[in-house]
Amino acid sequence: MISTEITPELVRGALELEPTGDGLRPHRLPARARAQADGQLLMAEAQPSGVRLVLRTRASVVELDTLRTRVGYRGLPLRPDGVYDLHVDGRLVARAGTSGGRVLRLDPATGDAETEPGPAGTVRFDGLPAHDKEVVVWLPHTEITDLVALRTDAPVTVPPLERPVWLHHGSSISHGSNAASPSTTWPALAAAAGGVDLVNLGFGGSAMLDPFAARALRDTPADLISIKIGINLVNADVMRRRALGPALHGFLDTIREGRPTTPLLVVAPILCPIHEDTPGPGAVDVDERGAMSFRATGDPAEVPAGRLTLRVIREEIERVLTQRIPDDPHLHHLDGLELYGEADAAELPLPDRLHPDAATHVRIADRFAARVFAPGGPFA
Numbered sequence: 001m002i003s004t005e006i007t008p009e010l011v012r013g014a015l016e017l018e019p020t021g022d023g024l025r026p027h028r029l030p031a032r033a034r035a036q037a038d039g040q041l042l043m044a045e046a047q048p049s050g051v052r053l054v055l056r057t058r059a060s061v062v063e064l065d066t067l068r069t070r071v072g073y074r075g076l077p078l079r080p081d082g083v084y085d086l087h088v089d090g091r092l093v094a095r096a097g098t099s100g101g102r103v104l105r106l107d108p109a110t111g112d113a114e115t116e117p118g119p120a121g122t123v124r125f126d127g128l129p130a131h132d133k134e135v136v137v138w139l140p141h142t143e144i145t146d147l148v149a150l151r152t153d154a155p156v157t158v159p160p161l162e163r164p165v166w167l168h169h170g171s172s173i174s175h176g177s178n179a180a181s182p183s184t185t186w187p188a189l190a191a192a193a194g195g196v197d198l199v200n201l202g203f204g205g206s207a208m209l210d211p212f213a214a215r216a217l218r219d220t221p222a223d224l225i226s227i228k229i230g231i232n233l234v235n236a237d238v239m240r241r242r243a244l245g246p247a248l249h250g251f252l253d254t255i256r257e258g259r260p261t262t263p264l265l266v267v268a269p270i271l272c273p274i275h276e277d278t279p280g281p282g283a284v285d286v287d288e289r290g291a292m293s294f295r296a297t298g299d300p301a302e303v304p305a306g307r308l309t310l311r312v313i314r315e316e317i318e319r320v321l322t323q324r325i326p327d328d329p330h331l332h333h334l335d336g337l338e339l340y341g342e343a344d345a346a347e348l349p350l351p352d353r354l355h356p357d358a359a360t361h362v363r364i365a366d367r368f369a370a371r372v373f374a375p376g377g378p379f380a
Helices: 039-046 186-194 211-219 231-235 241-258 300-305 310-327 342-347 358-373
Strands: 002-004 016-019 024-027 052-057 062-073 084-088 091-096 102-106 113-116 121-125 133-138 144-152 165-170 197-202 224-228 264-267 282-286 292-296 331-334
Touching: 024 039, 052 062, 052 144, 062 133, 091 121, 165 186, 165 211, 186 197, 186 358, 197 211, 211 241, 231 292, 231 310, 241 264, 241 310, 310 331, 331 358
Parallel strands: 062 102, 165 197, 165 224, 224 264, 264 331
Antiparallel strands: 002 144, 016 024, 024 144, 052 133, 062 121, 062 144, 084 091, 084 133, 102 113, 282 292
């Protein structure tokens, strides 16, 4: 087996690689942004959704040593183990998992956290065709992952980046909550259908129109940019209608400072029945099996006074974009209800009342690709 140093050129979808003493940790926000973020966002951005190793090789065996960190809540079972997807020449050919690793346990009542140590593990793929090929290893989108070592039974080179880069920002839905695997989140599937190279800045619980996120979008090289905003603003109850319009204007202004003519798509929220007409904050219920579900706790009677619902956010997004688009021909709007609406909710309801399941990720991806990447779409 040949050991190959893991360098930034081999890793796509990350904005930085941080040496940790155990390996290299992919980050989806730069250090400057991380210094301004809260703990929730720091956990989310370190989970490498959309991050993958891309190599050119004749190898029939690929081994990757990683040190994972699983995040859980005290008194509740851990999420299922993360999954590694292996693609060969653009086709999913294998899935595998690893073992060991740390466990970060959070106390939701006090905010306390404790880390249980654990060893690095190895994910191995063998039986690959021995001809020259592009091999892509997608890292688990639900586990913080330190890259420790890469081994193959033939030399590795770095393939050139030949496709347009699509930079996307969104919530846990874009991060991939409840998707089957890292390459089957809706952004990953849509990127494959659109023939683009994905950089996924979808952060669970943390799409808040934060200025540092806008600066990261502004400063990251990309050919196409999209933002999907709404659900976290409601379920975290972080602002009122008066603040939303100026915050969205400011977010878009910041992106346009560095990317004045890059196609820029703003996606309004998909349907989420609990928050269509009921404000946040959201609350979590846990049943006797440890399964979580979500509910809205706000008062609909306070919506006229400025409390946010998804219906209000869609109205504000449309108002802001109607004002801006005449002066910005590269700015576009997509109503999230075209991706997942009332008929979809009747057929494929959100299992936890907040996040789409694996089949719904596929549906959202198909519809996004048909509306955005197809001829006549904003990213055609």
